[in-house]
Amino acid sequence: xxxxxxxxxxxxxxxxxxxxxxxxxxxxxxxxxxxxxxxxxxxxxxxxxxxxxxxxxxxxxxxxxxxxxxxxxxxxxxxxxxxxxxxxxxxxxxxxxxxxxxxxxxxxxxxxxxxxxxxxxxxxxxxxxxxxxxxxxxxxxxxxxxxxxxxxxxxxxxxxxxxxxxxxxxxxxxxxxxxxxxxxxxxxxxxxxxxxxxxxxxxxxxxxxxxxxxxxxxxxxxxxxxxxxxxxxxxxxxxxxxxxxxxxxxxxxxxxxxxxxxxxxxxxxxxxxxxxxxxxxxxxxxxxxxxxxxxxxxxxxxxxxxxxxxxxxxxxxxxxxxxxxxxxxxxxxxxxxxxxxxxxxxxxxxxxxxxxxxxxxxxxxxxxxxxxxxxxxxxxxxxxxxxxxxxxxxxxxxxxxxxxxxxxxxxxxxxxxxxxxxxxxxxxxxxxxxxxxxxxxxxxxxxxxxxxxxxxxxxxxxxxxxxxxxxxxxxxxxxxxxxxxxxxxxxxxxxxxxxxxxxxxxxxxxxxxxxxxxxxxxxxxxxxxxxxxxxxxxxxxxxxxxxxxxxxxxxxxxxxxxxxxxxxxxxxxxxxxxxxxxxxxxxxxxxxxxxxxxxxxxxxxxxxxxxxxxxxxxxxxxxxxxxxxxxxxxxxxxxxxxxxxxxxxxxxxxxxxxxxxxxxxxxxxx
Amino acid sequence: xxxxxxxxxxxxxxxxxxxxxxxxxxxxxxxxxxxxxxxxxxxxxxxxxxxxxxxxxxxxxxxxxxxxxxxxxxxxxxxxxxxxxxxxxxxxxxxxxxxxxxxxxxxxxxxxxxxxxxxxxxxxxxxxxxxxxxxxxxxxxxxxxxxxxxxxxxxxxxxxxxxxxxxxxxxxxxxxxxxxxxxxxxxxxxxxxxxxxxxxxxxxxxxxxxxxxxxxxxxxxxxxxxxxxxxxxxxxxxxxxxxxxxxxxxxxxxxxx
Numbered sequence: 002x003x004x005x006x007x008x009x010x011x012x013x014x015x016x017x018x019x020x021x022x023x024x025x026x027x028x029x030x031x032x033x034x035x036x037x038x039x040x041x042x043x044x045x046x047x048x049x050x051x052x053x054x055x056x057x058x059x060x061x062x063x064x065x066x067x068x069x070x071x072x073x074x075x076x077x078x079x080x081x082x083x084x085x086x087x088x089x090x091x092x093x094x095x096x097x098x099x100x101x102x103x104x105x106x107x108x109x110x111x112x113x114x115x116x117x118x119x120x121x122x123x124x125x126x127x128x129x130x131x132x133x134x135x136x137x138x139x140x141x142x143x144x145x146x147x148x149x150x151x152x153x154x155x156x157x158x159x160x161x162x163x164x165x166x167x168x169x170x171x172x173x174x175x176x177x178x179x180x181x182x183x184x185x186x187x188x189x190x191x192x193x194x195x196x197x198x199x200x201x202x203x204x205x206x207x208x209x210x211x212x213x214x215x216x217x218x219x220x221x222x223x224x225x226x227x228x229x230x231x232x233x234x235x236x237x238x239x240x241x242x243x244x245x246x247x248x249x250x251x252x253x254x255x256x257x258x259x260x261x262x263x264x265x266x267x268x269x270x271x272x273x274x275x276x277x278x279x280x281x282x283x284x285x286x287x288x289x290x291x292x293x294x295x296x297x298x299x300x301x302x303x304x305x306x307x308x309x310x311x312x313x314x315x316x317x318x319x320x321x322x323x324x325x326x327x328x329x330x331x332x333x334x335x336x337x338x339x340x341x342x343x344x345x346x347x348x349x350x351x352x353x354x355x356x357x358x359x360x361x362x363x364x365x366x367x368x369x370x371x372x373x374x375x376x377x378x379x380x381x382x383x384x385x386x387x388x389x390x391x392x393x394x395x396x397x398x399x400x401x402x403x404x405x406x407x408x409x410x411x412x413x414x415x416x417x418x419x420x421x422x423x424x425x426x427x428x429x430x431x432x433x434x435x436x437x438x439x440x441x442x443x444x445x446x447x448x449x450x451x452x453x454x455x456x457x458x459x460x461x462x463x464x465x466x467x468x469x470x471x472x473x474x475x476x477x478x479x480x481x482x483x484x485x486x487x488x489x490x491x492x493x494x495x496x497x498x499x500x501x502x503x504x505x506x507x508x509x510x511x512x513x514x515x516x517x518x519x520x521x522x523x524x525x526x527x528x529x530x531x532x533x534x535x536x537x538x539x540x541x542x543x544x545x546x547x548x549x550x551x552x553x554x555x556x557x558x559x560x561x562x563x564x565x566x567x568x569x570x571x572x573x574x575x576x577x578x579x580x581x582x583x584x585x586x587x588x589x590x591x592x593x594x595x596x597x598x599x600x601x602x603x604x605x606x607x608x609x610x611x612x613x614x615x616x617x618x619x620x621x622x623x624x625x626x627x628x629x630x631x632x633x634x635x636x637x638x639x640x641x642x643x644x645x646x647x648x649x650x651x652x653x654x655x656x657x658x659x660x661x662x663x664x665x666x667x668x669x670x671x
Numbered sequence: 672x673x674x675x676x677x678x679x680x681x682x683x684x685x686x687x688x689x690x691x692x693x694x695x696x697x698x699x700x701x702x703x704x705x706x707x708x709x710x711x712x713x714x715x716x717x718x719x720x721x722x723x724x725x726x727x728x729x730x731x732x733x734x735x736x737x738x739x740x741x742x743x744x745x746x747x748x749x750x751x752x753x754x755x756x757x758x759x760x761x762x763x764x765x766x767x768x769x770x771x772x773x774x775x776x777x778x779x780x781x782x783x784x785x786x787x788x789x790x791x792x793x794x795x796x797x798x799x800x801x802x803x804x805x806x807x808x809x810x811x812x813x814x815x816x817x818x819x820x821x822x823x824x825x826x827x828x829x830x831x832x833x834x835x836x837x838x839x840x841x842x843x844x845x846x847x848x849x850x851x852x853x854x855x856x857x858x859x860x861x862x863x864x865x866x867x868x869x870x871x872x873x874x875x876x877x878x879x880x881x882x883x884x885x886x887x888x889x890x891x892x893x894x895x896x897x898x899x900x901x902x903x904x905x906x907x908x909x910x911x912x913x914x915x916x917x918x919x920x921x922x923x924x925x926x927x928x
Contacts, residue, residue, distance in 0.1 A: 060797045061793075064786075101728070102745075102746075103730050103743070103748065104749055105749060106748060106751070143749070145895065161895050177728040178729070179728060179729050179731065180728060180729070180747075181731055181733065184752070186899075203892070204891075204892050204898075205752035205893035209733075209735040209738065210733045210734065211732070212749070212752070213752065213753075214753055214893045215889075215890055215893070217755040217757070230889060242733065248728075248729040248731070249729065249740050249742075250733060250740065251739070251740050252733040252734060252740070253736055254736050255735070255736045284906060285898075286886040323736060323737065361909065364906070382909070382910065383909075383910055408794070408798075409906055409907060409910060428798075429798065429801065429907075430899060430900070430906075431899075432896070432899060432900060433798075433802070433805065434801065435801075444794065526808060529896065
């Protein structure tokens with residue numbers, strides 16, 4: 002964003018509360034061409050380096066790299082927390098449900114005595130000197146919304162402070178059912194039958210869900226270090242709630258782990274009906290053994306039982322979830338030949354001589370399991386890995402990749418046919434603006450890999466095409482598949498970059514087909530916000546907005562996605578959705594699915610126009626007659642020619658569509 | 672409470688299994704994905720029940736495992752965990768620490784043509800400049816000074832003995848001494864590359880020490896933004912250390928935290 006442009010925005014939005022009184026930060030973060038001199042002593046170290054850390058501009062684009070498009074309509078949206086400018090293509094915003102009161106500090110009114118009191122408790126001295134919007138910003142950071150899970154008519158939205166449960170029976174009238182207070186961050190959630198699982202990793206987590214955290218110990222006596230006392234009431238790990246009474250969840254289990262749980266993945270073993278498993282990805286510090294026996298943060302050569310270089314597997318007996326416990330800690334980074342726990346090779350891509358250098362990936366950030374294939378894809382800080390999980394307690398690494406442009410392997414998802422894996426790179430951890438016009442479009446991007454014979458091979462990058470502003474935290478984040486038959490489409494959150502739908506049917510050339518975006522929460526200061534995750538669930542897209550609440554969307558047809566394709570996606574209804582526990586989608590042999598394939602074959606020009614027309618006519622007639630005998634016969638007669646074309650076309654995607662269409666026409670349902 | 676509910680759960684669970692097999696037998700393939708849903712709707716005790724549509728949202732706080740859940744008043748608002756003085760000290764120190772990394776990367780343009788190093792430098796510069804803004808914002812919104820009290824503040828818990836303290840009033844762990852910075856400024860080409868990489872590895876190692884030190888302090892790191900930020904600094908700088916060690920042709924050393 003240009004400086005002039007931001008100034009113009011500020012004029013436009015001068016009446017907004019958020020713009021009205023930023024005296025302190027305006028001085029520091031001014032974007033006007035003639036900033037006031039920075040007088041504060043704190044700027045000194047930066048001045049010495051010749052770089053003003055408050056300057057809005059990103060470092061220049063490295064030579065040979067491309068950035069995102071600064072002329073996209075999304076690059077220039079007006080700011081605001083609840084009244085920001087919006088841009089959309091193919092997505093209709095149905096509603097925003099603001100974050101529940103229980104997850105907000107005080108009221109929206111910064112003059113409210115409660116806010117003032119809390120700021121006082123925080124030690125923010127004379128809060129009257131602080132701009133009011135700033136007070137609210139500070140107050141809201143600890144209550145960020147995080148990931149989503151779904152079951153039946155309920156949506157579970159994680160939050161650093163607990164879980165919100167919504168009734169989405171009618172998405173246009175979705176409403177809050179329960180605010181469950183239980184702090185500890187980041188509140189990653191999964192749901193299975195009557196059980197809700199929740200990740201806790203921060204040191205303020207308490208076993209009993211209370212919010213007071215732990216007080217700093219008094220300063221140590223001279224010569225003694227201020228090592229934290231072991232806290233038996235601290236909780237870092239995975240909580241288990243019984244949600245039989247949806248308005249009154251009960252904590253039934255709490256499994257402590259050494260590094261806590263940054264994310265977790267529900268694993269349902271098709272061969273085990275009595276238990277489910279939880280893969281725990283811990284990315285934080287290892288706690289002391291005085292607090293949790295057996296925890297060690299030593300290097301593997303010093304302590305073979307180190308809590309680094311592993312994931313943890315929790316077994317949850319469905320009939321007695323209170324007995325859930327860690328049953329294995331697979332060494333998924335081990336070198337199988339040498340037994341070195343830190344054995345994951347980085348592939349040598351950075352090596353001058355192409356030498357294989359051992360790298361030190363010691364954690365997974367997130368794991369997606371696809372039990373129907375017996376596989377899992379792990380996004381594990383320095384590497385993407387592929388695991389065989391046919392024995393879910395003992396996953397085995399079968400492939401690993403790295404990438405010179407990847408800073409932090411964050412998440413993974415399979416295509417429905419299991420022939421591709423999309424990884425994401427959370428460069429900057431989600432807290433920074435990384436989608437600016439001068440941020441390379443291969444950093445902080447998706448990477449699409451082909452998967453064949455249990456080997457991953459890189460195909461392409463995809464990054465949000467629209468440039469975002471300096472005050473918008475933005476990088477690739479969580480998404481799910483959109484179940485359009487015949488295509489691989491991922492709906493994905495990019496924090497304040499909004500939502501983008503990526504078609505990666507052609508792994509080498511992923512393209513954007515729909516989007517939604519809002520302007521920044523604040524025009525000048527990066528206030529953490531935007532979409533943590535955006536998932537398709539039974540006909541709608543739900544997005545967890547970190548600062549604002551819960552957004553609900555529906556798809557609208559465009560040239561990139563037809564109404565038939567949308568309707569075909571809506572034929573897929575699932576009982577529950579935990580996105581990292583990927584389930585195989587099988588489309589019904591309904592005529593609406595056939596119509597979606599016909600639209601795709603027209604778009605790709607795989608069939609001549611007259612054949613498309615006669616297919617449409619026959620399907621239309623069969624729909625009108627509710628599939629009478631003669632129309633069935635007509636449809637069936639069209640199949641052989643399609644099968645023949647399927648065998649001749651060069652495009653694998655079109656071949657699959659032709660075959661699937663023929664299969665439906667041979668035996669259609671309404 | 673659990674003791675009472677467990678037999679009930681086992682009973683209804685087996686009922687669901689039976690029900691499921693009945694549905695499967697009757698269902699066409701396309702409906703199989705919905706079987707779980709039907710099981711939920713037909714057998715409420717195993718899945719979450721619908722709330723009464725007229726009842727207001729509940730605000731609850733679970734107890735420890737096995738303990739009852741408390742109902743909270745609808746007026747309940749969130750509170751923050753305490754902030755430790757160490758949190759503030761960490762952020763102030765890390766700003767200085769990052770400033771030197773940016774200063775080092777600024778030399779790349781005029782000191783080397785190594786393309787790989789220039790790319791790495793661009794990324795480090797982008798990351799650390801952004802992070803400095805974040806840290807300043809964090810301190811400002813909490814009414815804290817962006818610089819620590821000067822001068823000659825002692826740093827309890829830090830082993831500063833390995834640093835040249837004679838000509839610089841304060842160096843955070845891993846920061847290059849003025850002598851090291853001078854050597855870097857004077858070097859060109861391959862020698863610059865080597866000094867830059869070894870220097871930046873030393874510098875990043877220092878950041879890891881600072882993060883470890885933070886979490887080894889009672890009551891520190893409970894602020895959500897600070898926690899997330901430090902976790903990201905830790906993983907990001909470890910990744911960059913790996914890249915730099917490989918660029919140097921070194922075998923990375925095993926880590927500890």
